[in-house]
Amino acid sequence: MSMLWVAVIAASVLSFGQKWLGYQAPPDVLDRPRIARITTLLPIALLGALVATQTAASGAEIVLDARLAAISVAAVLLLARAPFLMVVIAAAVAAAGLRALGWA
Amino acid sequence: MTTASPGTPQEAPGTVDPVRRIRRTGFSIGLATGLYGISFGALATSSGLDVWQAMVLSAVMFTGGSQFAFIGVIGGGGSALGAALASVLLGVRNTLYGLILARSLPRHGVKGLARVQLTIDESAALAASGSDERERQAGFWAAGVWVYVFWNLFSLVGAVAGQFVADPRAWGLDAAAAAAFLALLWPRLRSADAVAIAVAAAFIALVTTPSLPPGLPVLAAALVAVLAGLLPARRSAEPPRRETPPDPRPRTEDRR
Numbered sequence: 001m002s003m004l005w006v007a008v009i010a011a012s013v014l015s016f017g018q019k020w021l022g023y024q025a026p027p028d029v030l031d032r033p034r035i036a037r038i039t040t041l042l043p044i045a046l047l048g049a050l051v052a053t054q055t056a057a058s059g060a061e062i063v064l065d066a067r068l069a070a071i072s073v074a075a076v077l078l079l080a081r082a083p084f085l086m087v088v089i090a091a092a093v094a095a096a097g098l099r100a101l102g103w104a
Numbered sequence: 105m106t107t108a109s110p111g112t113p114q115e116a117p118g119t120v121d122p123v124r125r126i127r128r129t130g131f132s133i134g135l136a137t138g139l140y141g142i143s144f145g146a147l148a149t150s151s152g153l154d155v156w157q158a159m160v161l162s163a164v165m166f167t168g169g170s171q172f173a174f175i176g177v178i179g180g181g182g183s184a185l186g187a188a189l190a191s192v193l194l195g196v197r198n199t200l201y202g203l204i205l206a207r208s209l210p211r212h213g214v215k216g217l218a219r220v221q222l223t224i225d226e227s228a229a230l231a232a233s234g235s236d237e238r239e240r241q242a243g244f245w246a247a248g249v250w251v252y253v254f255w256n257l258f259s260l261v262g263a264v265a266g267q268f269v270a271d272p273r274a275w276g277l278d279a280a281a282a283a284a285f286l287a288l289l290w291p292r293l294r295s296a297d298a299v300a301i302a303v304a305a306a307f308i309a310l311v312t313t314p315s316l317p318p319g320l321p322v323l324a325a326a327l328v329a330v331l332a333g334l335l336p337a338r339r340s341a342e343p344p345r346r347e348t349p350p351d352p353r354p355r356t357e358d359r360r
Contacts, residue, residue, distance in 0.1 A: 023202040
């Protein structure tokens with residue numbers, strides 16, 4: 001078996017192990033007020049970071065392109081209480097349109 | 105399992121059952137994310153993996169960031185060990201997701217294993233958007249299962265026919281992913297604290313982007329939540345929402 005295969009399988013199994021590990025925290029630990037507060041706040045921080053990197057990161061670079069216009073469209077639609085699917089499709093259309101026109 | 109007898113009497117006319125709405129959202133997330141599998145499959149084979157290796161990564165590793173990191177290292181001429189290390193480093197955030205989700209999902213049996221395998225950005229995010237256990241579970245399974253199905257399907261398409269398929273960026277799918285994350289974040293921005301945490305996390309993620317390998321800025325940003333949670337309790341950013349019926353209007357009072 002090649003080194004590449006070994007790495008593919010080992011990294012895949014480790015990935016499963018990492019996912020598994022998170023579920024092993026005993027419930028009484030999760031009930032402690034500080035831990036409970038952190039697990040409530042974590043999704044907010046993770047989502048905030050994912051929005052930022054998905055909008056402006058390209059590898060290790062910050063790139064401002066059609067995605068920035070698209071996320072603004074999404075934010076306006078969210079303010080107007082548009083449904084999820086409309087928000088996502090409008091963002092895709094905005095980015096695809098700007099790129100097709102060669103503007104971003 | 106909790107609450108919610110079918111056809112809750114207070115339901116306003118014209119509203120859709122939240123669980124059905126969440127399932128539909130999960131399907132659209134699955135489709136949009138899955139289409140990205142095309143670029144993974146195409147990049148994987150062009151960086152030197154064979155179709156089977158690409159598919160083992162999609163089916164077993166199953167976490168986009170780590171998979172792209174793995175093939176990125178290989179494609180850049182790095183070692184197999186380096187590729188494995190990069191992917192493990194990026195997978196750390198899935199451990200955090202398990203910590204958040206542990207309470208809402210079944211522990212044992214086939215479902216217990218499935219929940220482990222389906223723990224990724226999208227399933228954790230949609231679960232987090234639910235306002236009770238039932239919605240959280242529906243969100244996790246819908247996003248997790250659909251992403252798994254489409255991600256593997258399109259990875260195969262990309263690996264086999266990558267050079268003939270258009271770039272998903274041309275379809276704006278990268279922007280769609282950003283918008284999806286924003287839409288999932290939106291309902292949680294009810295308090296000034298929550299907004300502050302989201303903005304701080306976004307800021308840290310961007311500031312660290314040039315100096316950290318892709319994916320790690322998100323982890324660095326997670327420290328914001330840890331620090332905020334460790335601060336002496338004044339009030340939590342979000343009142344506990346367990347077992348409360350979803351209220352149709354956003355909370356207006358800001359308890360200061």
